[in-house]
Amino acid sequence: MNKVEDQIYINKVLNGDVNSFSFLVDRYKDLIFTIAIRILKNREEAEEVAQDVFVKIFKSLYKFKGDSKFSTWIYKIAYNTCLDVLKKYNKQNNFIPIEEYSETQLAGLENIFDALVLKEQQISIQKCLNIMPYEESILLTLYYYEDQSLEEISKVLNINQNNAKVKLFRSRKKLESILRAQLPTEIIENYERSAK
Structure with missing residues (x-):
């Protein structure tokens, strides 16, 4: 996403062209x-929160100083708004225990994830991400789908960069565990054969 283009539309909105905000909403x-x-x-709830997030973004657009990407700034607003909703309703998340892996299994983790991102397996990955606790799912989504750096992710989640790196590593391990449990054995075996 183009940082310069975002800033053009932000400036238009701040200068009174409120219709330009629809470009940022669409993006x-x-x-x-x-x-x-x-x-x-x-x-x-997600649809309602998404609307609330854009209202918050519109009302506080003047606070965006450009210290980070606009996308990072709005991700943080979205993330915090969702956390507020969770606190409000005191929701409990379903946590899946992490299994212990050998070094050999961990070495293949990156390759397994990359292969599964292919278009025909996208739906399976999305289902698995939905099973994960929200912070881990967000971490993986921002890193792999939105190409956010660890620095940007740390700003969104309000954690330091090293903590983001550790959490990303653990989230990938957990995703592998879920994928292995959810995907048909033949898909995993086929990938492991082709990766050798």
């Missing part, structure tokens, strides 16, 4: 909804 609506659905795991 980021899918991502905001994805973040909300991953955290809240409820379509209606």
Whole structure:
């Protein structure tokens, strides 16, 4: 996403052209909804939160100083808004225990994830991400689907960069565990054969 182009539309909105805000909404609506659905795991709540997020963005657009990407700034607003909803309803997340892996299994983790991102397996990955606790799902979504750096992710999640790196590593391990449990054995075996 083009940082310069975002700034052009931000400036238009700040100069009174409120219709230009619709460009920013169109550009980021899918991502905001994805973040909300991953955290809240409820379509209606996610849609409502996505609308609230854009209202917050519009009202506080003048606060965006350009210190980070605009996308990072709005991801943080979306993430915090979702956390507020969770706190409000005191929702409990379903946590899946992490299994212990050998060094050999961990070495193949990156390759397994990369192969599964292919278009025909996208739906399976999305289902698995939905099973994960929201913070881990958001981490993986921002890193792999939105190409956010660890520095940008640390700003969104309000954690330091080293903590983001550790959490990303653990999230990938957990995703591998879920993928192995959810995907048909032949897909995994086929990938492992082709990776050798």
